[in-house]
Amino acid sequence: MDMMTPVKDTALLDAMAFVWLEADRLDQREFDDWLGMWSADAKYIVPVEPGVTDFEAHLNYAYDDAVMRAKRVERMMGGDSVSASPLARTVRALSRFRLLSDDGVTIELRCMQTLTEYRRERMKSHVADVEFTLVREGAGLKIARKVVRLINADHTLSGISYIL
Amino acid sequence: MKDLDTPFAALVQDDKALTTLYTDPGLFEAEMDKIFTKTWVWVAHESEIATPGSYKRARVGLEPVIVTRDRKKNIHVLLNRCRHRAATVCEVSKGKTNSFVCPYHGWAYGLDGSLRGVPYEESYAGKLERGKLGLKALRTETYNGLVFATFNDEIEPLEDFLAGAKKWIDLFMKQGAGYPVKANGEHKFSFPGNWKIQLENTTDAYHFPLVHKPFLKLTDVETEEQFDIMNKGGWVEDLGNGHSVMIMMPELVDLEENLDAPIPDKFADLAQALRDEGHEEQQVRRIIRAVGGSGFNVNLFPNLGCSAAFFRVLQPVSVTETEVRHIALAMDGGPEIANRERLRIHEFFQGPMGFGSPDDAEVWDRVQQGAQGGKELWLLLNRSTETEEPTAEGTVKGDVSSEIGMRAAYRQWKKLMEA
Ligand code: FES
Numbered sequence: 001m002d003m004m005t006p007v008k009d010t011a012l013l014d015a016m017a018f019v020w021l022e023a024d025r026l027d028q029r030e031f032d033d034w035l036g037m038w039s040a041d042a043k044y045i046v047p048v049e050p051g052v053t054d055f056e057a058h059l060n061y062a063y064d065d066a067v068m069r070a071k072r073v074e075r076m077m078g079g080d081s082v083s084a085s086p087l088a089r090t091v092r093a094l095s096r097f098r099l100l101s102d103d104g105v106t107i108e109l110r111c112m113q114t115l116t117e118y119r120r121e122r123m124k125s126h127v128a129d130v131e132f133t134l135v136r137e138g139a140g141l142k143i144a145r146k147v148v149r150l151i152n153a154d155h156t157l158s159g160i161s162y163i164l
Numbered sequence: 165m166k167d168l169d170t171p172f173a174a175l176v177q178d179d180k181a182l183t184t185l186y187t188d189p190g191l192f193e194a195e196m197d198k199i200f201t202k203t204w205v206w207v208a209h210e211s212e213i214a215t216p217g218s219y220k221r222a223r224v225g226l227e228p229v230i231v232t233r234d235r236k237k238n239i240h241v242l243l244n245r246c247r248h249r250a251a252t253v254c255e256v257s258k259g260k261t262n263s264f265v266c267p268y269h270g271w272a273y274g275l276d277g278s279l280r281g282v283p284y285e286e287s288y289a290g291k292l293e294r295g296k297l298g299l300k301a302l303r304t305e306t307y308n309g310l311v312f313a314t315f316n317d318e319i320e321p322l323e324d325f326l327a328g329a330k331k332w333i334d335l336f337m338k339q340g341a342g343y344p345v346k347a348n349g350e351h352k353f354s355f356p357g358n359w360k361i362q363l364e365n366t367t368d369a370y371h372f373p374l375v376h377k378p379f380l381k382l383t384d385v386e387t388e389e390q391f392d393i394m395n396k397g398g399w400v401e402d403l404g405n406g407h408s409v410m411i412m413m414p415e416l417v418d419l420e421e422n423l424d425a426p427i428p429d430k431f432a433d434l435a436q437a438l439r440d441e442g443h444e445e446q447q448v449r450r451i452i453r454a455v456g457g458s459g460f461n462v463n464l465f466p467n468l469g470c471s472a473a474f475f476r477v478l479q480p481v482s483v484t485e486t487e488v489r490h491i492a493l494a495m496d497g498g499p500e501i502a503n504r505e506r507l508r509i510h511e512f513f514q515g516p517m518g519f520g521s522p523d524d525a526e527v528w529d530r531v532q533q534g535a536q537g538g539k540e541l542w543l544l545l546n547r548s549t550e551t552e553e554p555t556a557e558g559t560v561k562g563d564v565s566s567e568i569g570m571r572a573a574y575r576q577w578k579k580l581m582e583a
């Protein structure tokens with residue numbers, strides 16, 4: 001790669017590689033590493049209503065800060081939750097990446113995700129737009145916000161005892 | 165409707181019911197006809213259709229309806245079925261409108277269901293009786309903000325039907341802390357099981373320590389202590405007409421009492437924020453006490469639960485499929501910070517990604533799976549039958565893990581099915 005290429009031009013690839021790593025860690029159940037991918041005040045959000053941007057003022061499926069993310073992992077691994085034992089197997093694919101903005105510190109990336117779940121002899125799929133806000137911290141990236149907008153979020157879902 | 169193999173009396177006895185109650189498709193059809201089209205069914209909270217022109221879709225049994233508020237502020241519940249050739253006239257879950265126009269040939273209806281417009285009407289040569297061709301209207305009555313509808317013109321007034329449950333509905337609405345209670349978003353989830361499995365669960369404390377162990381482990385210590393409901397002196401009461409109430413936290417029955425009790429640590433920051441916003445100490449305490457909801461679940465037969473801090477709405481889909489909605493509640497016009505706290509509390513337990521509901525859904529699913537076997541076996545509903553006692557109000561109650569609420573529901577079920 002041309003050493004003179006400004007940082008900005010590799011941003012899309014860097015961001016893609018980073019969110020693919022996040023996806024792989026979730027599917028491979030490397031949750032401790034996953035928890036380490038977030039900046040201190042980051043939020044993981046799964047909204048109910050399409051188009052909502054003020055998530056705090058609305059009902060969400062998940063509105064997780066660092067404490068809640070750790071609890072979500074604990075619930076999956078703890079063995080007490082009947083809906084998470086066994087934990088669903090998941091395979092997710094991310095594609096259709098678009099770099100929405102990059103100010104040198106913060107990157108906004110949008111992509112699509114299709115996730116297939118298998119548990120108790122049933123396959124299900126969840127399709128979503130995912131909006132990432134990534135921040136450059138030290139040598140790498142951290143997630144400052146991840147918003148998972150399921151295409152059927154305002155309709156009826158079945159139990160999801162894992163992380164989208 | 166197919167003839168049922170077993171008479172209702174043999175299916176449902178005082179303290180047990182046959183497994184086929186969950187699995188017989190003919191029985192499901194009969195329930196839609198004899199229960200859901202014959203009794204009062206909850207369709208909306210008034211705040212969901214607060215202003216003139218607002219509407220929401222709902223179902224009464226399997227029949228699609230629209231709940232509307234007309235220009236004079238009257239509430240109507242209308243069958244969502246065009247009087248020309250049956251198309252639905254509304255496919256948006258909620259919104260505001262002046263009229264409902266059928267997408268097929270353009271018949272237009274007002275908010276009160278009256279037929280207002282018919283394209284190319286000359287083909288009827290002036291003989292179309294518009295006055296008789298409004299959207300079919302259901303009988304509609306409200307109690308303390310709850311809107312119910314029925315296809316049955318003979319049924320008793322709503323207030324008589326609610327009877328002993330009214331007192332508990334009034335207590336439940338105290339979680340507005342002096343502000344009107346408002347619907348504030350909802351989680352909808354489905355489980356592959358019969359609707360009565362969920363109906364039973366609303367007054368089932370027995371499952372709580374086991375199924376909700378992950379919730380109890382992950383919540384704060386104060387909430388964990390509060391939800392030690394098997395040991396808190398709670399009870400379940402049969403309120404008549406199939407309704408029941410399960411008191412989980414007796415100290416949170418009347419939210420306007422005990423305002424001088426210490427503010428829990430988990431709400432200390434919220435209390436301070438409310439003081440900083442200028443609320444008087446008494447009002448701060450009232451809001452704090454109400455913010456987590458009431459300490460009981462009221463189960464209104466057949467489809468509404470006023471459940472601690474939210475409305476639980478049951479929607480049968482088929483004999484083996486049920487949709488459940490958990491409607492979050494807020495103080496209408498109340499402090500935003502407290503309403504946000506309510507949303508976060510709701511998200512923590514409820515909904516398809518909560519730390520409670522998915523475990524409930526999983527065990528209900530397991531009930532339906534298990535019920536595929538042992539059709540001749542009984543579902544046992546006899547907890548506390550030996551220890552029930554009368555209350556001062558003339559009702560009967562059992563201990564907190566009693567199945568008296570289920571027995572009450574099935575007694576009403578049998579009464580309606582046999583009618
Ligand atoms: S079906 Fe509605 S106008 Fe014809």
Ligand SMILES: [Fe+2]
Pocket residue numbers: 365371372375376524
């Ligand atoms: Fe439960």
